[in-house]
Amino acid sequence: MAQKQALTPELLWTIGRVGLDDVSPDGKFAVYGVQRYDVQANKGSRVLYLVEVKTGITRALTDPDETSSDAEFRPDGKKIGFLRGGKMYEVNVEGSSMTGVVSELEINGFHYSPDGKSILFAQDVKLDQNTADRYPDLPKASGRISDGLFYRHWKSWHDYAYSNVFYVGYSEGKFSGSPVNIQGGERFDSPLAPDGGMEQITWSPDNRWIIYTCRKLNGTAEAQSTNSDLYAYEIASGKTLNFTQLNPGYDRDPVFSPDGKFLIWTSMAKGGYEADRPRLMMLNLMTQQTEELSAGWTYEVNHPVWSADGKSIYFLSSENFTNQVYELRVQDKKIRRITDGVHDFTTVELAGNELVATRVSMTAPAEVYAVDPTSGAIRQLSFVTDNPWKNVVKSKVERRTVKTFDGKDMNVWVMLPPDFDPKKKYPAIVYCQGGPQSALSQFFSYRWNLSLMAAQGYVVVAPCRRGMPGSGQAWNDAILGKWGDAMKDYLSATDAIAKEPFVDATRIGAVGASFGGYAVYWLAGNHQKRFKTFISHCGLFNLESFYGTTEEVWFPQNDFEGAYWQTPVPKMYQTDSPHRYVQNWDTPILVIHNELDFRVPFSEGMQAFQAAQLKGIPSRLLTFPDEGHWVTKPQNSLLWQHEFFGWLEKYLK
Numbered sequence: 001m002a003q004k005q006a007l008t009p010e011l012l013w014t015i016g017r018v019g020l021d022d023v024s025p026d027g028k029f030a031v032y033g034v035q036r037y038d039v040q041a042n043k044g045s046r047v048l049y050l051v052e053v054k055t056g057i058t059r060a061l062t063d064p065d066e067t068s069s070d071a072e073f074r075p076d077g078k079k080i081g082f083l084r085g086g087k088m089y090e091v092n093v094e095g096s097s098m099t100g101v102v103s104e105l106e107i108n109g110f111h112y113s114p115d116g117k118s119i120l121f122a123q124d125v126k127l128d129q130n131t132a133d134r135y136p137d138l139p140k141a142s143g144r145i146s147d148g149l150f151y152r153h154w155k156s157w158h159d160y161a162y163s164n165v166f167y168v169g170y171s172e173g174k175f176s177g178s179p180v181n182i183q184g185g186e187r188f189d190s191p192l193a194p195d196g197g198m199e200q201i202t203w204s205p206d207n208r209w210i211i212y213t214c215r216k217l218n219g220t221a222e223a224q225s226t227n228s229d230l231y232a233y234e235i236a237s238g239k240t241l242n243f244t245q246l247n248p249g250y251d252r253d254p255v256f257s258p259d260g261k262f263l264i265w266t267s268m269a270k271g272g273y274e275a276d277r278p279r280l281m282m283l284n285l286m287t288q289q290t291e292e293l294s295a296g297w298t299y300e301v302n303h304p305v306w307s308a309d310g311k312s313i314y315f316l317s318s319e320n321f322t323n324q325v326y327e328l329r330v331q332d333k334k335i336r337r338i339t340d341g342v343h344d345f346t347t348v349e350l351a352g353n354e355l356v357a358t359r360v361s362m363t364a365p366a367e368v369y370a371v372d373p374t375s376g377a378i379r380q381l382s383f384v385t386d387n388p389w390k391n392v393v394k395s396k397v398e399r400r401t402v403k404t405f406d407g408k409d410m411n412v413w414v415m416l417p418p419d420f421d422p423k424k425k426y427p428a429i430v431y432c433q434g435g436p437q438s439a440l441s442q443f444f445s446y447r448w449n450l451s452l453m454a455a456q457g458y459v460v461v462a463p464c465r466r467g468m469p470g471s472g473q474a475w476n477d478a479i480l481g482k483w484g485d486a487m488k489d490y491l492s493a494t495d496a497i498a499k500e501p502f503v504d505a506t507r508i509g510a511v512g513a514s515f516g517g518y519a520v521y522w523l524a525g526n527h528q529k530r531f532k533t534f535i536s537h538c539g540l541f542n543l544e545s546f547y548g549t550t551e552e553v554w555f556p557q558n559d560f561e562g563a564y565w566q567t568p569v570p571k572m573y574q575t576d577s578p579h580r581y582v583q584n585w586d587t588p589i590l591v592i593h594n595e596l597d598f599r600v601p602f603s604e605g606m607q608a609f610q611a612a613q614l615k616g617i618p619s620r621l622l623t624f625p626d627e628g629h630w631v632t633k634p635q636n637s638l639l640w641q642h643e644f645f646g647w648l649e650k651y652l653k
Helices: 450-455 473-477 483-498 515-524 543-549 554-559 571-575 578-584 602-614 634-652
Strands: 017-023 029-038 043-052 058-060 069-073 079-084 087-092 098-103 109-112 118-126 161-171 174-181 201-203 209-214 229-234 240-242 251-256 262-267 279-284 289-292 302-306 312-319 322-329 335-337 344-351 354-361 364-371 378-380 396-403 409-416 426-432 459-463 503-513 533-537 589-594 619-624
Touching: 017 344, 017 354, 017 364, 029 069, 043 079, 069 109, 079 109, 098 174, 109 201, 118 174, 118 201, 161 209, 201 251, 209 251, 229 251, 251 302, 262 302, 302 344, 312 344, 344 364, 396 483, 409 450, 409 483, 426 450, 426 483, 426 515, 426 634, 450 459, 459 483, 483 503, 483 515, 483 571, 503 515, 503 634, 515 533, 515 578, 533 634, 543 554, 543 571, 543 602, 578 602, 589 602, 589 634, 602 619, 619 634
Parallel strands: 017 069, 322 344, 426 459, 426 503, 503 533, 533 589, 589 619
Antiparallel strands: 017 029, 029 043, 043 058, 069 079, 079 087, 087 098, 109 118, 118 161, 161 174, 201 209, 209 229, 229 240, 251 262, 262 279, 279 289, 302 312, 312 322, 322 335, 344 354, 354 364, 364 378, 396 409, 409 459
């Protein structure tokens, strides 16, 4: 038997990262990718694998030295298309011979048409002038000229190009004819930047329509709006219709019923609210009537998938702070929970009479499973992470209920160290989730990994404070304009864990990123000696400067309930901004902030570190000039973890 191992940052980076790409039209096969990293080379590659759903027999499809992604079965099921280096390739399902590149065009994603005679794809099109275009006599000038907002987004400056949707003929494994830009060179992105994918674009089953998701605004107007719509382009006429013109919030992820008579999608009702509850909407294409199928359902609907007979829709939702698979019957709109357990399902696809999904938990990385939609029974199909994960000494997750400051019940995850001894006293870490309206469910991260924290000998406390999906829309919305209430939730959870006999109440730290980093800064000025140290990654420090420098202005406009120059000034700027409590700072703090973070700009971390230094507080600043809101490069991530755990070791042990 292999020797049991403790989980370390280095060991975590040896684990393959599994993601489901597609399922064959007959449901017989699924294709998934495995991303592996070479830390010394500071890069990774992704290999595609084909698994037979009934037997679990698996084989590799692509070269391990190259990165292959966005795999999709051809409608006849004989080939699988995928992207490599921005170009489209195909590989045979039977046998492993690659048929080579389909087109030399560099594209962002693609879909085969249902009849297999065309392909739609997204491609960047340069439509704006850069400085060199404006001033050809100044070829070495580095200046950027902007006439509106959204001149930078997440971690990239605007490159004068826009992702447009095209379609082109396809025959014998090659593009045929000239591609048609169905957006006509519009200065709008589809899919939505930065994280929208090809799930936002689809063909109709009769090949007549292409439906694409787009927010037809740019510059300052786009920076203030979440109003994306579903646009229907008719191939024959070249005309475009807006199917969701009346809804002011996000509309995205369109999916046609198998017979093509209905279109479903996810929709947010409130404009400017990026974390509103995703509803399931349906358009009857025969009557042109739209209705909400999820009316009365207080939880969100994500990743909708039609059943083969078109009578049901499967989807994912976070109820009681785990993401499970559900079924909605179209006729009577009854919703039934299919799966259960302390884990998250993260993707789901139809595979004949079964579903294929990926599943994770705080103590298990992603693998692919088959799910029986009738009984909820599951079968594991991939075993990528068995080596070394099976030999890792596991932490234990417990669910607790804690009363908040105002008497509400709050779910709290508690992660206990491996080989936990209740007679011992352990230091503790309060984990503050980002978002702010993102679920703290059974996620598995390769950096903010709670199992890894527990493996270093800490009790990890993860409160599902107000503002998070998982307890209904009211709990999710309770944070708007009142971020300070969520901070009091953290204090309630900290006081509860401090009473546990196995926790050393004199050795508790608080850590978090983004909104979690904001929480750390706020707690630093309001904790009344509860914490011994803090770590904030890319956190908001000064709400006024954040409003004036972030790119997605709709977020603070909604959450802060307006701009800081309004009369009267919204309450949050006066009571909930961490910089207003720096006079109370007295505790060691590690500040981490990345220079390409345009969502929470670098100046927020600079201000916090400068305040700590000028107050004489033990503090350190860790910065990455080549990272955005997240740390993605292998060696940067390991440096991050070494500094993170080194700081905790110094002040909690």
